[in-house]
Amino acid sequence: MKITIHRGANQIGGCITEIESAKGDRIFIDFGHNLPEGDKKSDDKFENPNLLREVLRGVSDVYYTHYHGDHIGFEYEIYKAGVAQHIGGLSLKMMQTLKTHMQHADGLKDQAADSLAALEHFKVYRPAHTEQIGDISITPYFVSHSAVDAHMFLIECDGVTALHTGDFRDHGYMGGGLMKNLKANIAPKHIDVLITEGTMLARGGEKVLSEWDLQEQAMDVMKNHKYAFVLCSSTDADRIVTMFKATQRTDHKRLFVVDSYQGAQILNIKDNLDGIYKSLYFKNISKDYDKLLPQMLQDGFIMLVRNSQTFENLMEKIVPQIDLQQTVFIYSQFGGYIDKSHAAFRQSTYDFVHKHDWKMVQIHTSGHASCQALTNVCNWVHPSTAIIPIHKEKDSNFSELQLDLDLKGRIVTQTQVMHKQVGSQNIDVEIEIKD
Ligand SMILES: [Zn+2]
Ligand SMILES: [Zn+2]
CATH class of the missing domain: 3.60.15.10 (Ribonuclease Z/Hydroxyacylglutathione hydrolase-like)
Structure with a gap:
């Protein structure tokens, strides 16, 4: 060989x-x-x-x-x-x-x-x-x-x-x-x-957190914020599950909102894998956004977002209607992308994460x-x-x-x-x- x-x-x-x-x-x-x-x-x-x-x-x-x-x-x-x-x-x-x-x-x-x-x-x-x-x-x-x-x-x-x-x-x-x-x-x-x-x-020797640890961290953040935007990899099913489970465990009424693209990914997973992924439930904002918004504002939401014009436009509509004191942006990807001193720094991601005057927290662990x-x-x-x-x-x-x-x-x-x-x-x- x-x-x-x-x-x-x-x-x-x-x-x-x-x-x-x-x-x-x-x-x-x-x-x-x-x-x-x-x-x-x-x-x-x-x-x-x-x-x-x-x-x-x-x-x-x-x-x-x-x-x-x-x-x-x-x-x-x-x-x-x-x-x-x-x-x-x-x-x-x-x-x-x-x-x-x-x-x-x-x-x-x-x-x-x-x-x-x-x-x-x-x-x-x-x-x-x-x-x-x-x-x-x-x-x-x-x-x-x-x-x-x-x-x-x-x-x-x-x-x-x-x-x-x-x-x-x-x-x-x-x-x-x-x-x-x-x-x-x-x-x-x-x-x-x-x-x-x-x-x-x-x-x-960096301590490596598990996805269960991240659920606990996310719950702590969600407890103190009625509204949360989350940026994570669309194809990282574990992380989507972490955010979904944390939402459910924090407050059953709160909506977990994803668009049809990330939803389609999840559907694929649901059809193909047993166990933890099977219990996912999502709302389709692309189709149901107008219908969903009053409930999102009333009960609070966790919304998966991506760095794109479509999401910027959507968030521009939502942000004036929510209290930014009660809003958090959960950044759930590699920290280097938004760290100005790191070679992997991405200006557009940094701008997206810091677009509004909300609290930003990082919740992430390595793949x-x-x-x-x-x-x-x-x-x-x-x-x-x-x-x-x-x-x-x-x-x-x-x-x-x-x-x-x-x-x-x-x-x-x-x-x-x-x-x-x-x-x-x-x-x-x-x-x-x-x-
Ligand atoms: Zn690799
Ligand atoms: Zn890989």
Whole structure:
């Protein structure tokens, strides 16, 4: 087995991992776009069609862990190159909903239409169901992340077993089950190579709040404010559930208001997932806004908003009718976007959040594994041959985790050949780290 980290060993975003069998079968795990810095458009060398074609030569399939833009971003070009693309069923619906919505935005129409054309041809994989690409077998398993329907992959070829975690965390609603499953069912499969995300390493010992903690925080805020606007990711179902549950637990009469777009996302989820997501109930402001407003003003509301002209217009109508002393804006996304000293600072988001003279509070937790979760995964999986950290800052170092000593010696950050020992024999695992 040869593993190439095309991107991700020294950056968060633009994730691309390649698996090649001894016979020359080649697949990619994720093919993401570089993340933008602040308001700037992100640069990505694979926007050059020649470079893209070059890297795809001989690759038959791309398997996506989930739908975040740093893991999928070139689907149209990859489709045009005749490479098969695979994703989870609900992820595909989410992408199609997102791109259909994007078609309404000027300047994004063509790109969205291209993407939708490519998505038509996507293949859907099933969790715990193995697919075979030449000598490479690949089995997806569900993981909890700030995107619903995220997966890790168990990959076997040439007598070597690798686990690619994708993005994951254990502090979301589905996180506990994930860790139990990993410990009980996946770790015993004798993993040789663990390819794992390390986003939170750079944030050191920072205490990581769970979605349940956020519910409590949101309830405290809602108790003291009759009216709340909430800005969170439209595709982060856990966070929408957190805000909904906090609303219900604070005051049964208060309205939880979302528009048809975010509502459609939730409906997709409701149709496809059991458990906590099933109990969601929402009001459709796009259709029912005029009917709903008197009740919103009387009983109070929690309203999900987005940074768009449509919402600015809506809020311009609502704000003069409510007491701003009783109003809060809950910012429930990465804090860097509204922190002027952060590289990710986005002026338009900052302006939107501070548009009116309301109180603003931040309620957020990471979509990524805490250092403790990373430590547990490494120790439980206990790969025999290598740990390859990806999706991490250049300077963050896996050896700072409380790992078993023998594991520390297996961390691979540069191109090298590792050896899996089978009795007195060695199987080579070639690891190439680019970028
Ligand atoms: Zn992600
Ligand atoms: Zn990511």
